Amino acid sequence: MWLFKSPEIVYGEGALDTLEQVSGRRAFVVTDVTMVKLGFVDRVVGYLQRAGMETQVFAEVEPNPTYQVVLKGKELCLAFEPDWVVGLGGGSAMDAAKAIYVLYERPDMEVEEINPLVPLGLGKKARLMAIPTTSGTGAETTWLVVLTDQEAHKKTVLGSRENVPHLAIVDPCFTMGLPQQITADTGMDVLTHAIEGYTSLWVNDFSDGLCLAAIRLVFSYLPRAWADGQDAEAREKMHNAATIAGLGFGNSNAALAHAMGHPMSPNLGVPHGRAVGLYLPYTIQFTAGCMGHRYAEIARFLSLPASSSEEGTASLVQAVRELAGRIGQPLTVADLGVTYQDFEAALPKMVEDGLIDTTTSARCPDDLEMEKLYRYAYEGKAIDF
Numbered sequence: 001m002w003l004f005k006s007p008e009i010v011y012g013e014g015a016l017d018t019l020e021q022v023s024g025r026r027a028f029v030v031t032d033v034t035m036v037k038l039g040f041v042d043r044v045v046g047y048l049q050r051a052g053m054e055t056q057v058f059a060e061v062e063p064n065p066t067y068q069v070v071l072k073g074k075e076l077c078l079a080f081e082p083d084w085v086v087g088l089g090g091g092s093a094m095d096a097a098k099a100i101y102v103l104y105e106r107p108d109m110e111v112e113e114i115n116p117l118v119p120l121g122l123g124k125k126a127r128l129m130a131i132p133t134t135s136g137t138g139a140e141t142t143w144l145v146v147l148t149d150q151e152a153h154k155k156t157v158l159g160s161r162e163n164v165p166h167l168a169i170v171d172p173c174f175t176m177g178l179p180q181q182i183t184a185d186t187g188m189d190v191l192t193h194a195i196e197g198y199t200s201l202w203v204n205d206f207s208d209g210l211c212l213a214a215i216r217l218v219f220s221y222l223p224r225a226w227a228d229g230q231d232a233e234a235r236e237k238m239h240n241a242a243t244i245a246g247l248g249f250g251n252s253n254a255a256l257a258h259a260m261g262h263p264m265s266p267n268l269g270v271p272h273g274r275a276v277g278l279y280l281p282y283t284i285q286f287t288a289g290c291m292g293h294r295y296a297e298i299a300r301f302l303s304l305p306a307s308s309s310e311e312g313t314a315s316l317v318q319a320v321r322e323l324a325g326r327i328g329q330p331l332t333v334a335d336l337g338v339t340y341q342d343f344e345a346a347l348p349k350m351v352e353d354g355l356i357d358t359t360t361s362a363r364c365p366d367d368l369e370m371e372k373l374y375r376y377a378y379e380g381k382a383i384d385f
């Protein structure tokens with residue numbers, strides 16, 4: 001038995017207009033200062049007020065949100081008593097909104113107690129809405145909550161299938177004109193979700209088609225969205241791709257590139273999408289022995305040479321590298337500008353934290369292999385495993 005979770009999804013140009021029809025009394029909007037400066041918060045709040053709702057804005061979410069910010073949001077939420085909690089922004093704002101929503105519903109719980117094995121009984125006070133403003137994390141569809149434990153310098157993946165948002169508004173208007181670097185980072189995150197969702201240990205019939213569709217959208221439209229930030233069709237397709245990939249990997253799972261990428265943010269300050277996208281070709285190679293047939297299926301779907309698992313895997317690795325190169329993304333950790341000294345200093349902690357994260361990888365590295373993989377990706381010099 002398995003379970004497929006999805007929010008109700010309103011997508012495409014004009015999707016935001018739906019907000020005027022949402023019924024409720026009070027909406028608590030979880031976001032960040034950039035969203036305020038860009039005027040996105042005013043826009044969303046305007047819609048909610050026209051829908052007859054009282055609103056409160058909590059704009060203190062920082063990149064890689066911490067337990068502390070979630071606890072502050074929880075307290076404000078408890079005082080305001082909303083019947084909607086709205087996450088507006090990138091993955092950080094939406095993840096913070098999810099955690100705040102859970103703790104508002106269950107104030108008796110600690111942040112670290114949110115996990116898929118504990119029934120939460122949510123939905124008694126409010127519903128959860130997510131409005132992504134970048135085309136990346138897919139957090140509007142997933143149950144995952146990635147928070148940073150500041151004291152332990154570590155990213156923790158929490159969440160419950162019950163905290164999948166009830167409603168996702170996927171309107172590309174927010175992504176028009178996003179800077180090239182953000183477009184590239186978030187786009188590579190989408191690709192990594194989709195490829196890993198198709199090749200993790202939790203692959204299933206329901207996720208497969210979504211992952212393949214998202215992969216093709218990224219290869220077709222990411223270079224266009226990157227080259228011309230105002231390309232409306234490319235922006236809309238990438239926004240759809242992010243959500244579709246979210247549904248795909250959210251109901252399967254991410255895998256080794258995410259396991260290796262997660263420690264890069266707290267330890268070396270590398271943005272999520274840039275880190276996971278960088279590791280993707282390396283982890284495809286590492287898991288080719290058990291997932292080569294699936295990589296070849298992806299390659300065939302993209303009309304790449306794939307007469308065997310080996311050829312398909314090699315084609316896919318090359319295609320990922322070419323795409324990354326076209327949009328100015330690094331191919332090695334050295335390309336990121338991380339000095340060898342800093343890399344070496346961070347390595348033991350990254351290996352330790354990365355290993356905890358590998359449970360749904362088709363081939364789980366041991367600590368020695370993990371270290372080798374990180375070293376391989378530092379300069380891209382081939383290593384024997």
Ligand SMILES: [Zn+2]
Pocket residue numbers: 137189192193258272276
């Ligand atoms: Zn990701």
